[in-house]
Amino acid sequence: MSKEWPLWEIFIRGQHGLSHRHVGSLHAPDAEMAIKNARDVYTRRNEGVSIWVVKANHIAASSPDEKGPLYEPSESKIYRHPTFFDIPDEVGSM
Amino acid sequence: MYAQMIKTARSGVKSREEMTDQERAFQDKVDRDIKIEPQDWMPDDYRATLIRQMGQHAHSEVVGQLPEGNWITRAPTLERKAILLAKVQDEAGHGLYLYSAAETLGESRDELVRLLHEGRMKYSSIFNYPTLNWADIGAVGWLVDGAAIVNQVALQRTSYGPYSRAMIRICKEESFHARQGYHAIMKMAFGSPEQKKMAQDAVNRLWFPAIMMFGPNDSESTHSEQSMAWKIKVKSNDELRQQFVDQTIPQIEYLGLELPDPGIKWNEERGHYDFSDPDWSEFFDVIKGNGPCNVDRLKDRVKAWDDGAWVRDGLMAHAEKKRARKVAAE
Numbered sequence: 001m002s003k004e005w006p007l008w009e010i011f012i013r014g015q016h017g018l019s020h021r022h023v024g025s026l027h028a029p030d031a032e033m034a035i036k037n038a039r040d041v042y043t044r045r046n047e048g049v050s051i052w053v054v055k056a057n058h059i060a061a062s063s064p065d066e067k068g069p070l071y072e073p074s075e076s077k078i079y080r081h082p083t084f085f086d087i088p089d090e091v092g093s094m
Numbered sequence: 095m096y097a098q099m100i101k102t103a104r105s106g107v108k109s110r111e112e113m114t115d116q117e118r119a120f121q122d123k124v125d126r127d128i129k130i131e132p133q134d135w136m137p138d139d140y141r142a143t144l145i146r147q148m149g150q151h152a153h154s155e156v157v158g159q160l161p162e163g164n165w166i167t168r169a170p171t172l173e174r175k176a177i178l179l180a181k182v183q184d185e186a187g188h189g190l191y192l193y194s195a196a197e198t199l200g201e202s203r204d205e206l207v208r209l210l211h212e213g214r215m216k217y218s219s220i221f222n223y224p225t226l227n228w229a230d231i232g233a234v235g236w237l238v239d240g241a242a243i244v245n246q247v248a249l250q251r252t253s254y255g256p257y258s259r260a261m262i263r264i265c266k267e268e269s270f271h272a273r274q275g276y277h278a279i280m281k282m283a284f285g286s287p288e289q290k291k292m293a294q295d296a297v298n299r300l301w302f303p304a305i306m307m308f309g310p311n312d313s314e315s316t317h318s319e320q321s322m323a324w325k326i327k328v329k330s331n332d333e334l335r336q337q338f339v340d341q342t343i344p345q346i347e348y349l350g351l352e353l354p355d356p357g358i359k360w361n362e363e364r365g366h367y368d369f370s371d372p373d374w375s376e377f378f379d380v381i382k383g384n385g386p387c388n389v390d391r392l393k394d395r396v397k398a399w400d401d402g403a404w405v406r407d408g409l410m411a412h413a414e415k416k417r418a419r420k421v422a423a424e
Contacts, residue, residue, distance in 0.1 A: 003407075004204045024191060024260075029409040030417075033409065033413075040183075041190055044180075064134050
């Protein structure tokens with residue numbers, strides 16, 4: 001009757017002021033246990049101040065095949081970067 | 095190493111002419127050190143070889159807890175006990191990182207564990223040797239984890255993203271393992287004559303098994319080529335072994351202990367230490383299942399898995415009950 005525990009993706013906030021970052025995954029029967037396990041697995045050396053857990057099958061991801069069409073539009077718009085514009089030295093920092 | 099004699103899922107290296115366009119694009123990415131991620135296209139053999147290698151690596155971390163766990167209750171001081179406990183807990187974590195990395199390729203952890211328990215997957219030969227006394231625990235941390243680090247540092251550059259990231263994490267923690275082991279041995283080497291004798295005895299027994307961890311000589315290692323081309327393996331067995339020997343000799347000299355190999359000699363010309371081969375027939379025998387502890391190690395793992403079944407099932411049932419109640423209340 002054994003059923004494998006579901007997989008959870010773990011996100012940890014390294015320190016106050018930073019966003020949560022994906023650190024890995026683990027198995028747990030529910031969210032509460034996933035947080036407890038994440039504490040033991042991913043924060044044994046003060047790596048975090050906050051943990052998020054998300055069931056792995058709830059994550060939707062972009063497909064690697066669409067990489068071209070997804071990101072190409074931004075590649076041609078270099079004027080979106082501040083360095084595109086030359087500002088004279090006399091004006092000072094801007 | 096922690097993954098030894100991984101049979102690459104295909105024999106020989108595919109030439110560029112033999113490759114399909116997709117395979118060529120894949121190989122180009124690998125050659126340019128662009129990491130392969132779970133959703134990217136990859137050759138079936140790459141996937142199969144990686145699952146085998148990461149699975150064996152994960153099993154080694156988990157089985158590796160047994161020879162050390164053996165000494166947690168008998169550590170000489172409370173501090174050493176706490177340190178050993180932390181190290182053994184790390185090994186469980188390392189096993190978990192690696193199982194997770196293997197799972198990104200679509201193989202479930204339970205399935206990998208089942209293959210191990212059925213004897214269809216292996217773990218590192220080193221864990222089939224016993225830890226007879228406290229000096230062995232020091233020597234294991236220093237030499238076995240030391241050897242593992244040499245391999246794992248190289249594997250940080252492996253082509254598969256999740257494997258590489260697991261290695262980076264593991265290496266950070268592993269350095270604590272080697273240092274605590276060296277520290278424990280240092281205490282004994284500079285202690286009473288009896289303690290020093292114990293330390294020497296541990297080194298005598300564990301040296302050759304430790305250098306066997308890197309696997310057979312390159313000339314005998316028939317499966318490596320494709321794995322190297324795919325950067326699943328980054329350095330050859332002999333390169334890694336040499337690196338380990340070179341870094342370990344100054345450490346042992348400092349301790350005033352000796353390596354049980356009269357063939358150790360600095361080779362000016364090569365810029366490396368010469369050393370003797372271990373008894374490879376012993377290595378192949380241990381791999382086949384005839385080491386001193388093979389039977390016990392597997393028996394203990396299977397027992398731990400079976401004894402834990404009611405906990406896994408119970409927690410799952412509890413989680414389902416809670417979910418059903420929540421749904422009913424809404």
